[in-house]
Amino acid sequence: MPKDTFFNLPDEKRQRVIEAAIDEFAKRSFHDARVTAIAEKAGIPVGSFYQYFEDKKDLFKYIIKLIADEKIAYINQDMIANMQRYGFFQLLRETYASGFRFAKERPQLVAIGLSLWNDKALSHEVYGDYIETSVGFFQRIIAKGIADGELDPSIDPAFVARLLTALTYALADFIYDDGKLDLDDMEIVDKMLRIIENGIKNRTAAIGG
Amino acid sequence: MPKDTFFNLPDEKRQRVIEAAIDEFAKRSFHDARVTAIAEKAGIPVGSFYQYFEDKKDLFKYIIKLIADEKIAYINQDMIANMQRYGFFQLLRETYASGFRFAKERPQLVAIGLSLWNDKALSHEVYGDYIETSVGFFQRIIAKGIADGELDPSIDPAFVARLLTALTYALADFIYDDGKLDLDDMEIVDKMLRIIENGIKNRTAAIGG
């Protein structure tokens, strides 16, 4: 965690540091990112950097936390709050749609997330909880989906939760890459969802219903 | 490409170098990997390293090529050779099964592949064709699947091909990420396949049939 000095900074300056960090980490891996470059972009002396943060990793962890927080902000909070009112596929669609919006509007944050996603050593140290959060969320809505008869009860919730998490990243990839795929905003989400829906929905219930 | 000196090395030594490189690249990204560490692990002087390879990237590209080659070896060659004889889902199953076997047996290679997969800059320079090969393969079998009436003709082949490619990596991830999921060998592949199958198969044809 950053030191108090950092949080006591005037908002404007603190923001500048954050943006500089995002800029640098989006462009270069954690190891390649340069403290000097961040300080320079932020317009602060390197010395100050170490007055604000323990070290480079301290800042990095903080940025990751910010990303996680910001990502959550993209989710329809009302829907999450009243989760029990909505059906599984509605929740899923909303989740992916929020992931899509996030990736579209904050590609840099996605880039950072992706680069971390495959640095297992760093991930385990820095990321751990966030993944579990994500998988855990999917697991909860899957359990609910099965209980409600929406989902095929023979699916393995743990497995499908992980699959859905992986697809979140795949989705990010589609947007981030460089637009080889030319799809309208939500169309891509819908295509993916339709496939998943057909893949896991409760067919007997549907027939019976 | 490595220099002749490398290929003229006694098998045992050459293998040691390759393994040392795989070890290092599996643990650290291309940029973070250290030539000295590789040389040390392989038990050769740094000087020799540069007698064998142009530079670090030369070795890296070679390792990537080895991985691609080895991965291909995991595929049921007979099935690929006689592609037209097999149905889409059979081909898909075989493909994922081979990916699974590969990931299970050579997790380090998967780690390297994954780390490259998310370094877009490096990918484009080093990897290029490999990804296209993979996406292209899926696209071909999808086209065939539609033509044969196996697949829902309303799906977007380009999109689904990319999705299936992404799932290959997701699959790798499942295995790589230290076995939190404890499934019998092929069970995981089958689960994924069943979902996909339901997701994209031609339902009207099925009804009609």
Added chain:
Amino acid sequence: MPKDTFFNLPDEKRQRVIEAAIDEFAKRSFHDARVTAIAEKAGIPVGSFYQYFEDKKDLFKYIIKLIADEKIAYINQDMIANMQRYGFFQLLRETYASGFRFAKERPQLVAIGLSLWNDKALSHEVYGDYIETSVGFFQRIIAKGIADGELDPSIDPAFVARLLTALTYALADFIYDDGKLDLDDMEIVDKMLRIIENGIKNRTAAIGG
């Protein structure tokens, strides 16, 4: 150009770095000169070297500039300022005398100049203007000498200018090459001048006068 950090250094330290550099470059060509040796002589860490200079060439160019500046300081400024008042041979004498004084007092700087003078590739990159300045100066005073009737009008100004420049370096060589020749301070200059004077002065004018 060196970075600000260098110019902000306490005089004493900055001077130490400059002297260390002169020492090294006088002894070894640009390519052979070692950054580490300079840092060590100056009593600074290598890291600091790169805080002060972009790279080795940055320092080298700076040293060359210092030499050019210092050399100019040896010239009788008053005479140059009022060039039109003086005759060709007076100007020439003064120029060579200043070159002589410079070479006598700063043999190391001459060594550096000479080593650059014969590395044409580096010269063109680093030195360019300095040589042109020198040749250009001679060309101007020669033109004036001819116009004033002092010089044989049949001489080729461009050629003689280059010859006189070359002789500047030859003169430097006399002094630099460890005093095998033991002459009183200005005697050597006068000897050379007498030869040149006889060689290019306007004889017909002399007769006519």
Added chain:
Amino acid sequence: MPKDTFFNLPDEKRQRVIEAAIDEFAKRSFHDARVTAIAEKAGIPVGSFYQYFEDKKDLFKYIIKLIADEKIAYINQDMIANMQRYGFFQLLRETYASGFRFAKERPQLVAIGLSLWNDKALSHEVYGDYIETSVGFFQRIIAKGIADGELDPSIDPAFVARLLTALTYALADFIYDDGKLDLDDMEIVDKMLRIIENGIKNRTAAIGG
């Protein structure tokens, strides 16, 4: 001196090595020249290089000797042999003319000579005698010129000898540089000579004669 193995080589191969060395040393200073590059150009293994020469310097010294020998070959041997029959200015003209021919036809050799000329440390180790030879030759013909009444007896033979040597190098420079000066073959030599002649010839004798 190269080892016997070198001199026992078939002429054609020995020549290839020499030419490769000249090529490399003309392009790069002694320190920068690479043994590997020479071996490669010559089409011999590096191992052989060390079978032929003690080390890089051994080869370099040998090349310098070859250059000196070849330069001498450009001199009108008959004139040298019968030195006493010719006048000073004839001898001087012939010497410069030969220097000019040499520089024109073997610019690479001149480049090597020049690069050595200003590496004083190396010069003293490698070159020493050759310079003395050159200066000594001029000193002898100057002494003769004075004795014969051709030259102003008040000139300092040692000084003028060195000046004439320096001019040899200056001359080489004119040709080597890059033809900024566009003069017909011998014209440049004649211009220089005319200046020197006027500069040092015995005027009283001329008047008296």
Added chain:
DNA sequence: GATGAATGAGGTTTCATTCAT
């Protein structure tokens, strides 16, 4: 004697972090 791989010292440069003001 010929070959070409092996060796490792040494060169330049970068950069996270500490220090002194």
Added chain:
DNA sequence: AATGAATGAAACCTCATTCAT
């Protein structure tokens, strides 16, 4: 608390020379 210079441990790569066949 702010500043920005100081520091030195690596990192990559080159190349003269030696060694083993």
